[in-house]
Amino acid sequence: MDALRESHIQQKKMRRLLLFPTPLQGHINPMIQLAHILYSKGFSITILHNNFNSPDPSKYPFFTFHLIPEGLSEKESSSMDATSLIALLNEKLAETLQDHLSMLLSENTDDPVAALIADASWNFTQGVADAAKLPRFVLRTSNACSFLVYNSFPLLLEKGYMPVKESRLEELVPELPPLKVKDLPEIKMKKPEDFFYLVAGMIRTVNASSGLIWNSSEDLEQDALIKCRQVFNVPIFNIGPFHNYFPPSSSPAESQDSISWLDTQAPNSVIYVSFGTMAVLTQTEFLEIAYGLANSQQPFLWVVRPGSVQGSEWLELLPDEFLEKVRGRGEIVKWAPQQAVLAHPAVGGFWTHCGWNSTFESICEGVPMICHPSFGDQKVNARYVSDVWRVGIHLEDKRDRAAIEKAIRTLMVEDEGVEIRRKSLAWKEKIDGSLKQGGSSYQCLDSLISSILSC
Ligand code: UDX
Secondary structure, eight states: OHHHHHHHHHSOOOOEEEEEOOSSHHHHHHHHHHHHHHHHTTOEEEEEEOSTTOOOGGGOTTSEEEEOOOOOOHHHHHTSOHHHHHHHHHHHSHHHHHHHHHHHHHOOOSSOEEEEEEETTOTHHHHHHHHTTOOEEEEESSOHHHHHHHHTHHHHHHTTOOSOOGGGTTOBOTTSTTOBGGGSOOOOOSOHHHHHHHHHHHHHHHHTSSEEEESSOTTTTHHHHHHHHHHOSSOEEEOOOGGGSSOOOOOOGGGHHHHHHHTTSOTTOEEEEEOTTTOOBOHHHHHHHHHHHHHHTOOEEEEOOTTOBTTOSSSTTSOHHHHHHHTTTEEEESOOOHHHHHHSTTEEEEEEOOOHHHHHHHHHHTOOEEEOOOSTHHHHHHHIIIIISOOEEEOOSOOSHHHHHHHHHHHHHSHHHHHHHHHHHHHHHHHHHHTSTTSHHHHHHHHHHHHHHHO
């Protein structure tokens, strides 16, 4: 931060950027990281945000924050599934954004607005930006592989792969190797047509934008990117890993407990377990995970978000017998400073839901994974982790305690795990190189900046 503050004082800001994430944690985090990257390159930053899940401005003293009120109570917002919420806000927010944008664009400042950078699922922002004659860039917070699948939805619907049918789960989808029907990023919701409509809008408005930004790496997604550059009509900027541009920021004191505990563990011995910011488990799933961990005999650090197990507040379902079994070997926390955890030498594996942020953070630290996807792009990511990048084991058929115990022991103590760890470290090295001068992400960031300034 001090280095950033220094650059703030020394640099004259040239242009302002408006960054607008969707109000979901897994989307806000990378947008804020992107804001830091662009700020360090001399742009002033305004974060547009909703009331719901609003970021705390006091944590980001170099940015300006501007509220785009969504007109829903937090109770209303939190009772909807995330996809329905985004679909509804796409319908509701166009006029509000238009008014706020005219206000922001008419301000007389020495750093006029150069562009809007919006989350890819904020479809309505393209029309608003066009009307205001403001270039709109898009941040897609997942990766190129899963975006190609979203782009294929019309074909998948036409060929009957989607909506996904139980009888076809194991079939390969020849148009999208190595995916099987069960890997397709369907989301179960009350009105599935809302999801297909949202995705169609995302593809259409990405194609109308001034450029597409990914928190990913050219090295990792070479083949998917070649296809994306053929299919989409816009420049593509793959500038990740966002979180490696800066040292990890300091975490709240309570999350330091995880690090202090890891400090007492042997190198590569701990399996870190976390299912991101949205996944919810049934009570049975929760108990199978607990006993899988207990029976594996491996040390573990397990994040259980309060409220993430149906019908339970936090840990009250865990029986005494379990707690007795893992005493001194397991640490359970409500939240962990994940990037610091993955970088810790004691961590030898990550049992993850395969949200893209978690997956990429793990790849960038060379930590092999156990994949436990639940919805959307997580299933595509899991298939790539196990079958393409070969940096993890996919828990795809059974997820009972015996299957979990076996996967943990395979990854942490058996020869197969050693080979997966070797591959993971090779990817880490490659990706580290991409941020260095001349590396692919370094070059893509330069082109993104030129592109914004030449609009
Ligand atoms: C959601 C969707 O589930 C996912 O499919 C999509 O790719 C992104 O949005 P989410 O559940 O938020 O993902 O997971 P993920 O993308 O992995 O992001 C979680 C972020 O929270 C990561 O950056 C992770 O480092 C952070 N985190 C999570 C912590 O820092 N500590 C924790 O204890 C848990």
